[in-house]
Amino acid sequence: MIENKVKVAINGYGSIGKRVADAVSRQDDMEIVGVTKTRPTFEARSAIAKGYDLYIALPENLPLFQQAGIEVNGTLDDLLGKVDIVVDCTPGKKGVENMDKYRKANVKAIFQGGEKHDKVGRSFNALSNYKDNIGAQFVRVVSCNTTGLARTIFPLVRDIGVAKVYATMIRRAVDPNDSKKGPVNAIVPELKVPSHHGPDLKTVIPGIDIDSMAVVVPTTLMHLHSIVVKLSRPSSTEEVKGLWRNTPRVRFVKGSEGVESTAQIMELSKDLNRDRADLNEIVVWEDGIQVTGDTLYYFQAIHQESDVIPENIDCIRAMCGLMEDNIASIRKTDAALGLI
Ligand code: NAD
Numbered sequence: 021m022i023e024n025k026v027k028v029a030i031n032g033y034g035s036i037g038k039r040v041a042d043a044v045s046r047q048d049d050m051e052i053v054g055v056t057k058t059r060p061t062f063e064a065r066s067a068i069a070k071g072y073d074l075y076i077a078l079p080e081n082l083p084l085f086q087q088a089g090i091e092v093n094g095t096l097d098d099l100l101g102k103v104d105i106v107v108d109c110t111p112g113k114k115g116v117e118n119m120d121k122y123r124k125a126n127v128k129a130i131f132q133g134g135e136k137h138d139k140v141g142r143s144f145n146a147l148s149n150y151k152d153n154i155g156a157q158f159v160r161v162v163s164c165n166t167t168g169l170a171r172t173i174f175p176l177v178r179d180i181g182v183a184k185v186y187a188t189m190i191r192r193a194v195d196p197n198d199s200k201k202g203p204v205n206a207i208v209p210e211l212k213v214p215s216h217h218g219p220d221l222k223t224v225i226p227g228i229d230i231d232s233m234a235v236v237v238p239t240t241l242m243h244l245h246s247i248v249v250k251l252s253r254p255s256s257t258e259e260v261k262g263l264w265r266n267t268p269r270v271r272f273v274k275g276s277e278g279v280e281s282t283a284q285i286m287e288l289s290k291d292l293n294r295d296r297a298d299l300n301e302i303v304v305w306e307d308g309i310q311v312t313g314d315t316l317y318y319f320q321a322i323h324q325e326s327d328v329i330p331e332n333i334d335c336i337r338a339m340c341g342l343m344e345d346n347i348a349s350i351r352k353t354d355a356a357l358g359l360i
Pocket of ligand 1: 033036037056057077109134
């Protein structure tokens with residue numbers, strides 16, 4: 021048992037926040053001190069039921085919590101006074117509005133992929149740039165799609181060399197818990213080219229030459245990426261498979277074994293009996309990998325609600341100086357989360 025655990029707050033107990041809270045709770049070198057909610061929703065009750073101390077992010081909403089009979093331990097400011105680091109999981113673009121608050125409270129802060137890199141100043145992927153963020157005060161964990169790109173492209177850059185990446189993101193419309201947005205029956209192209217994903221990858225793999233496009237489709241399960249990579253030299257399907265087989269947080273599935281779509285991947289994730297049936301690894305179709313000369317083709321699927329969760333854990337370790345070595349941190353996180 022480690023005595024001086026890093027004390028962590030979660031600001032914004034939504035899709036990402038609740039998962040980061042549970043993942044932190046599984047580590048032996050950090051602990052959750054409290055989580056925030058803005059309103060007394062069912063998720064506020066779930067947080068308390070899980071044993072988390074609940075704080076209110078918007079003090080003016082205290083009467084709502086009182087009316088609902090939900091006890092709180094104080095405000096966000098009170099919580100910030102008790103922690104070393106806050107993981108900000110508020111909706112996109114809201115996180116940086118809290119930056120001054122975190123600075124005044126002298127706490128470190130992790131922001132999520134909905135924030136702009138320029139506003140935070142640093143971005144993080146455990147495999148590609150862990151060391152650059154050791155000891156930093158403010159860091160952004162890149163989005164679910166960028167995390168997926170980094171996980172499979174960084175090993176190619178490191179071990180083979182990449183001349184150019186062409187990536188198309190086929191994006192889920194909304195998360196499964198969202199009943200308000202669409203599209204319900206349409207395919208929506210992102211007309212701005214490149215989509216933000218390519219430029220975002222450069223924040224964690226500087227110098228990568230990538231063009232990206234995106235479309236949104238009516239599904240909630242996962243994102244799917246269709247990727248073509250011009251390698252710096254001729255390679256082989258077996259070489260690339262071998263590389264990814266040894267890459268943490270990349271998992272192979274086979275169409276020939278019945279995994280024909282994201283539907284079967286999510287069924288597989290339920291069979292694994294993980295928390296919330298999450299699949300933190302990036303899923304690559306092994307029988308969809310093809311290298312012809314110096315050109316690599318592959319498909320990968322991203323469980324948008326969960327691939328960034330282990331990255332947040334490693335980011336806490338880097339920022340709080342708990343471990344110098346990224347692979348050691350990745351292995352520790354993955355063992356605690358029960359990943360392969
Ligand atoms: P979410 O809407 O599920 O959760 C956000 C939570 O923050 C909600 O509980 C909301 O009540 C709360 N909140 C709203 N305003 C607040 C405030 N001012 N102070 C404190 N809490 C507040 O959103 P999410 O999907 O968890 O996304 C959070 C961040 O993670 C965003 O930057 C998003 O882009 C990023 N992200 C989301 C996904 C995903 O697929 N869900 C994947 C990767 C990254």
